[in-house]
Amino acid sequence: MADLVSVTVDDGVATILLDRPPMNVLSIQMQDELRAAAVDVGQRADVAAVVVYGGPAVFAAGADVKEMAAMSYADMAARSAALQACFTAVAHIPKPVVAAITGYALGGGCELALATDFRVCADNAKLGQPEILLGIVPGAGGTQRLPRLVGPARAKDLIFTGRFIGANEALAIGLVDQVVPPDDVYTAAVARATTFVGGPRLALRAAKEAIDSGLDVDLDTGLAIERMQFSALFATDDRAIGMQSFAEHGPGHASFTGQ
Secondary structure, X not given: OOOOEEEEEEOOEEEXXXXXXXXXXXXXXXXXXXXXXXXXXXXOOOOOEEEEEOOOOOOEOOEOHHHHXXXXXXXXXXXXXXXXXXXXXXXOOOOOEEEEEOXXXXXXXXXXXXXXXXXXXXXXXXXXXXXXXXXXXXXXXXXXXXXXXXXXXXXXXXXXXXXXXXXXXHHHHOXXXXXXXXXXXXXXXXXXXXXXXXXXXXHHHHHHHHHHHHOOOOHHHHHHHHHHHHHHHHHOHHHHHHHHHHHHHOOOOOOOOOO
């Protein structure tokens, strides 16, 4: 079978490209390839940041309903962990990750966008969690990541109704971070990712882990996570480089090594 997900790297930014035209429906094969791609870019030393892109027409229009329609409870009980693991692998990439959203990001496509750190969206895009219209609920993180991002009431509105929302509403509720013309989506996403190239990679990783882990625990535990990440960075070369550069030249002039 032809590959449905590919990875390219240019000047420190990896692009994970979804390539199952016309709608990038997230089949089981595509889910498994996406998981492998996420692990790959997370481990590569030549990658500082990542863009997830579905091409100029559509980000991803959801999971493969035809595949799911043929599955029994036992089938899905066996598959659901792997389904979630695909999106969790994207969320756990230890580098900044930007979704470049064109066309539709629906169902699993929206859940994939939720697994990234930032979302750049075309001004004509549509986003939503329409699973309720199929008699089911989101199963790849939507009921958990969406309320953490936009709040429980707004998440319930989208999940209970299954309605699609446009880019401007998505921006207003915090579901996306930037809205641009459709032709500029990928360029804007790469530009955002590029800001992290040459940065202190271990500190960026620590910041991401502290924030994401802290969202799932009480404040005292979150502060303990932060304290451990903060202290550990004093063992890095970049901490020494950054502080020396700050003392000599002020902020923003350090040349980090990623060590």
